[in-house]
């Protein structure tokens with residue numbers, strides 16, 4: 001069993017270190033962890049944010065533990081050399097098409113949301129975001145109109161098979177939960193969305209127990225504020241998913257606690273190949289100061305054990321230790337507490 | 353002075369009736385109001401959601417008072433015949449490129465937001481949304497890939513001149529407020545956004561007093577939940593503006609109270625040509641029941657008088673009467689009250 005550890009930029013290395021420490025403490029027989037460079041740090045060392053060696057190590061693994069990428073030093077580089085291209089490149093090269101982002105308030109932390117506690121406390125949803133298509137990966141560039149006007153353009157598109165593949169993931173996810181699926185699109189304006197909606201309706205025939213609803217993205221952004229507790233599984237494309245999943249995680253209020261899985265098509269010996277990362281970014285402003293909350297990365301490691309390595313019991317142990325740590329009031333600065341990165345990591349270790 | 357009244361579908365006619373009543377009560381000399389069909393009701397009567405006569409009446413006016421379009425009966429029509437095409441068609445044909453959506457909590461109504469009252473109470477922002485470009489109006493359609501896979505596509509783009517035009521509106525708006533402008537894009541992924549950002553930076557040179565910041569759209573969706581009070585003016589494109597402006601209005605909590613202006617390039621005798629509409633939709637579920645809150649349409653009428661007819665004093669009178677009505681506790685069902693459409697309209701009339 002192999003885990004590729006891609007710590008990346010900013011607070012990535014410090015939060016990843018704690019998550020690796022937690023996995024090591026479980027002393028899983030036959031488990032190997034291999035570090036590789038990614039993001040701005042990889043660009044600085046090799047001239048590329050996603051060096052071929054890194055891609056090879058990632059590909060040879062059963063699951064990838066990912067920290068964060070993003071480095072203000074790289075903002076003026078050409079697009080293909082920027083740190084963000086590393087995560088986009090991994091998603092595409094490894095066909096990590098299904099991004100799962102659970103959003104749920106940890107018991108006792110309802111008061112940390114900007115939403116009223118009774119609204120935040122009701123949140124228990126999963127966003128299923130397509131990750132390999134949409135305007136992210138279409139043709140893009142600059143062109144000059146006849147009148148000399150410069151123009152930037154990006155082609156948005158989805159194909160039948162791309163929508164079908166992610167729709168099945170979403171319906172299966174709904175089957176394991178409250179069996180309600182809300183598909184979000186902008187079919188009143190976009191043909192990409194019209195195709196999306198048509199295919200989702202087709203796939204729905206195979207899941208008669210799931211109650212399917214369609215919602216325009218502008219309305220979804222409203223409902224995620226007004227009554228986020230009404231959602232169970234939300235299915236959406238790459239761009240809308242980027243926006244709505246960040247919005248949903250902020251509704252929960254504890255962005256330092258939220259993990260994500262990006263699953264591929266390949267089956268590993270005991271699960272599905274995937275990449276696991278905290279939903280927060282590289283936070284350059286607090287990098288290297290020992291202030292970052294490693295919980296989201298530790299929870300991402302638990303997701304990796306569960307989904308890619310089939311180690312559900314070990315994943316449960318980690319999640320229970322995290323819940324216990326929070327219940328004991330050991331909170332990072334993001335939650336108004338004063339515990340630092342290693343203090344939180346050690347507290348989780350002590351409760352494993 | 354001419355106002356075109358396009359009441360449209362669903363609750364459109366009943367809320368528009370109250371707003372027209374308020375304008376009539378002001379007995380403005382030389383003011384003419386002309387009704388015209390739009391949306392599903394226009395399609396049913398003429399076979400087109402935006403009949404040529406309607407476009408002519410709109411074009412010949414100084415400002416358009418718009419109710420709402422959207423009718424579930426029309427959902428299965430071809431795209432170009434659906435009610436939504438009427439509002440998109442008006443925006444494009446009349447070059448209504450600048451959508452202004454103020455979001456501010458009315459005194460005493462902080463408790464109606466899903467956000468904590470101290471968070472909601474701090475909201476005082478304007479979203480400036482570009483309305484004539486982006487993926488809304490690019491080439492779009494369906495195509496079949498070599499392998500037979502159906503695909504839907506929509507081209508997103510912005511040109512230098514389109515961005516420049518809306519950026520000036522946003523900077524001027526910021527100059528009249530707290531002089532802070534946040535431009536929202538997704539420049540880490542989209543070339544359309546890269547051009548957007550480059551042009552906004554250029555235009556900023558002409559407004560040295562305005563503090564300009566750039567934010568990715570996913571982060572903006574988070575900050576609008578976490579700390580919406582930090583925004584002053586938000587500038588963004590058509591698609592992101594659709595999502596964020598609805599999100600912001602729901603943060604305020606009283607969607608039945610929010611008006612919007614869509615301004616064009618043409619100057620009228622006393623202002624700028626524009627279309628004014630409540631941000632809520634046609635709400636078919638409560639249409640015809642006398643339950644809809646007409647406040648947002650009445651406030652849209654006030655914006656029309658101010659921006660297109662130069663009647664600032666009259667606009668102030670309407671806004672004061674609305675504030676007084678709310679302060680007197682006359683609230684519609686959307687705010688947990690029991691006042692119906694005509695009762696609210698009459699209450700505003702009584703306080704004019």
Ligand SMILES: CC(C)[C@H](C(=O)O)[C@@H](O)C(=O)O
Pocket residue numbers: 084087088242540541570
């Ligand atoms: C870094 C960026 C390219 C990325 C995205 O837009 O997908 C991020 O926002 C995310 O959601 O993982």
Ligand SMILES: CC(C)[C@H](C(=O)O)[C@@H](O)C(=O)O
Pocket residue numbers: 188189218436439440594
């Ligand atoms: C009805 C629809 C086409 C429209 C839009 O997306 O612009 C609406 O949502 C709006 O914001 O005015």
